[in-house]
Amino acid sequence: MSRVVRRPRSAVRRPVTISVVAVLVLVAGYLVAAAVVPFGPASASTTTYSAPTSSVPALSFPGYGATAVEATDFPESLRTSGDTKPRSIASITKIVTALVVLDEKPMAAGESGPAITFTPKMESLYAKYAAMNGEVAPMPAGLKLTEHQAFQVMLMKSANNYAGALAIWAFGSIAEYEQAATKWLEEHDLDDTTIHEPTGLDPQNTSTATDLVDLGQLALADPVVKEIVGTKDVTIPTVGEIENSNKLLGLDGIEGIKTGTLDEAGACLLFAATYERGGRDVTVIGVMLGGVDHDSLDVDVQRLLRSVADNFQVVPLTHAGQTFGTFSTPWQDEADAVTAEAAEVLVWGKTKVRATAHLDEVTLGTKGERVGTVRFTVTDHDPVTVPLVLERTIDDPGVWWRWTNPFQG
Incomplete structure (x- = not known):
């Protein structure tokens, strides 16, 4: 007559427990990794500058000599x-x-x-x-x-x-x-x-x-x-x-x-x-x-x-808060790069003005933080450089977004 050999209950539960622990470890590892992985910089784009215009002066010359x-x-x-x-x-x-x-x-x-x-x-x-x-x-x-x-x-x-x-x-x-x-x-x-x-x-x-x-x-x-x-x-x-x-x-x-x-x-x-x-x-x-x-x-x-x-004219190059670029994050947050101050130049007669914006790499930032410069080149005038700052704060999206959007930073 045969006998049934019974295993101890602890022996039966051990593989299940190990599996659960392994899963929990993996989940925890994922959550930690997803929570601490650094973001890459936000994508940055510059805006088109509309240059001020001026006219050719008409002078009152005599008709002799x-x-x-x-x-x-x-x-x-x-x-x-x-x-x-x-x-x-x-x-x-x-x-x-x-x-x-x-x-x-x-x-x-x-x-x-x-x-x-x-x-x-x-x-x-x-x-x-x-x-x-x-x-x-x-x-x-x-x-x-x-x-x-x-x-x-x-x-x-x-x-x-x-x-x-x-x-x-x-x-x-x-x-x-x-x-x-x-x-x-x-x-x-x-x-x-x-x-x-x-x-x-x-x-x-x-x-x-x-x-x-x-x-x-x-x-x-x-x-x-x-x-x-x-x-x-x-x-x-x-x-x-x-x-x-x-x-x-x-x-x-x-x-x-x-x-x-x-x-x-x-x-x-x-x-x-x-x-x-x-x-x-x-x-x-x-x-x-x-x-x-x-x-x-x-x-x-x-x-x-x-x-x-x-024919002397004060030409406004920019007003304070004018947008010269935008930062866009993976979590659909946007912040403009704006001029920190107004700038103007004194010119005479017809003048050409060009603006070139340079944006820094930005991931997170606070309102008013310097994030680049805009350089104005003006006819017969030394270049004028104005700092660009964040118009609004770029906040961390939080742990939940990181967990639900793994490694998108």
Whole structure:
């Protein structure tokens, strides 16, 4: 007779228990792994930028001679009218004389410079230039003035004998001055300018309107010349009270630079004016050659300057909070990358603006966190870079999403 062998109950349950534990371990491992697996960065896309527009300026040029005008630091603003050939420049020559003499006999801003004792040879220039109907000022032999005072008489009163005397004082003779002036013009790339003598009474002292705009830039860059051409009146020993020959000085922002008058040249003016635009000062430099007289020329200069000043524009590049990109997560969350601040630039005339956004890798983030930049390139302007920040927080989707969407990060 056979017997039935019974196993212990614990032996029967052991495989079932092991299986359950194994499953639980696997499930737990999955849940842990799914919960801690790192997300990849959210997908990022940039938006299309709508650039601001501007127009080509219409300037009020005269119908005679040659004219050029340019806003400093806005090279594309250079505009010209009339002929482009070299023309006689009359006493605008004295700006060249001042800069050439200062190159030889430097004088710092606020200083008087060395004393100059005028010689009989210098004194004789008075009669020479007076006979040519040129502007002159008293200069007796033995008179002592500082270099700064002599410059004032030359540039403000436009006294030809003082221009000649300064050239002789600095270089020994007019011929030596001519050589120095020629070298100085070459060094400063004023290739269309010719200077034979220091006064401008020689009609063969010639230049183009565009060269003279560059000369005006050089004049304003020298603090001594800039200060003197911007002075209305002054009293000089022996010479007496002198007034600036530029009657526009102080009107419409005009701060210089030099008048010129000669039969062959007509009425001429190298001028500069400064305006406040867009929270900054902007300087306009220009020249008019070949006017009928200074009264009508001055009217034309004021009209031209107003038309130039009116063409400065503040162009808004972006407002604060403008969207330049979007981050999208696998759990269907989205957050825009927006500008942290507004930005604008001062431009002149027609201007092109382009924007390029650069977005960082972002997985999670808080509102206001920096996530990239947008760089604006603007005609005649340094690039402008604005930080981009998250418009809203990108939160962790939580454990449940991770468990139900395994490894989708």
